[in-house]
Amino acid sequence: MLIRLIYVSKVVDSQSSQLSESILKKAHAWNTENDITGVLCEGQGVFLQALEGERGAVTRLYSRISADPRHTDLELIHCESITERHYGEWSMAHVSLSDVDPQTKIVWPEFNPYSASGLLVMTRIAELIAQGRTVTNAAA
Numbered sequence: 001m002l003i004r005l006i007y008v009s010k011v012v013d014s015q016s017s018q019l020s021e022s023i024l025k026k027a028h029a030w031n032t033e034n035d036i037t038g039v040l041c042e043g044q045g046v047f048l049q050a051l052e053g054e055r056g057a058v059t060r061l062y063s064r065i066s067a068d069p070r071h072t073d074l075e076l077i078h079c080e081s082i083t084e085r086h087y088g089e090w091s092m093a094h095v096s097l098s099d100v101d102p103q104t105k106i107v108w109p110e111f112n113p114y115s116a117s118g119l120l121v122m123t124r125i126a127e128l129i130a131q132g133r134t135v136t137n138a139a140a
Helices: 017-034 055-066 118-131
Strands: 002-011 037-043 046-054 071-082 093-096 135-137
Touching: 002 055, 002 118, 017 037, 017 055, 017 093, 037 118, 046 055, 046 118, 055 071, 071 118, 093 118
Parallel strands: 037 093
Antiparallel strands: 002 046, 002 071, 037 046, 093 135
């Protein structure tokens, strides 16, 4: 059974490109080996991640993520059974929220992922991906 899981958490220390690269490198290796796909949105002090794959594999990964000391206030905001993946082309795509233009706030206007529904979060992620310029693949 395939599932999609989305969580949000707050960064413990400052976010840096080295932190992002480390997370994405490990995510790509783990996710490729375990047939998990997804997207990590990070910046502005938060991690927002969508994971897709077989229920057991995603559950094991979420358990590992929960124990990671680099973030706190982890909340599961969405989990559903799915028949197809939204993020199937990426072992782990990356969306830098700091790249979203704070002046226009078109895509991420006054958005608080801690109080948003899972469906709204998926819509916001889709809007960010549609912009294209902020998405990279950890495998690249």
